Amino acid sequence: MIGFNKLSQPERFPITDIDECATNPCKNGASCINGQNKYTCTCAAGWQGTNCDHGMRHL
Known part of the structure; x- marks a missing residue:
């Protein structure tokens, strides 16, 4: 058909979550x-800190 565009469904890829803890970021x-x-x-x-790499100061 002239002037007709078939819209296809986008391919669906599974979402894979990476284990961010696998690299041992917490110290x-x-x-x-x-x-x-x-x-x-x-x-x-x-x-304390995002990766627990800052010692807390005791006052």
């Missing part, structure tokens, strides 16, 4: 919690 005994495209570190006592 100094911290626990790593893997999330969807992110990770969260739960720091051990005396440590």
Whole structure:
């Protein structure tokens, strides 16, 4: 048919989540919690920061 464009369905690719904790980003005994495209570190006592690599200062 002239002037007719067939619109096809886009190919669907499975979404694969990478385990961000696999590279051990959390330091100094911290626990790593893997999330969807992110990770969260739960720091051990005396440590802070995104990767628990900053010691806390005691005043």
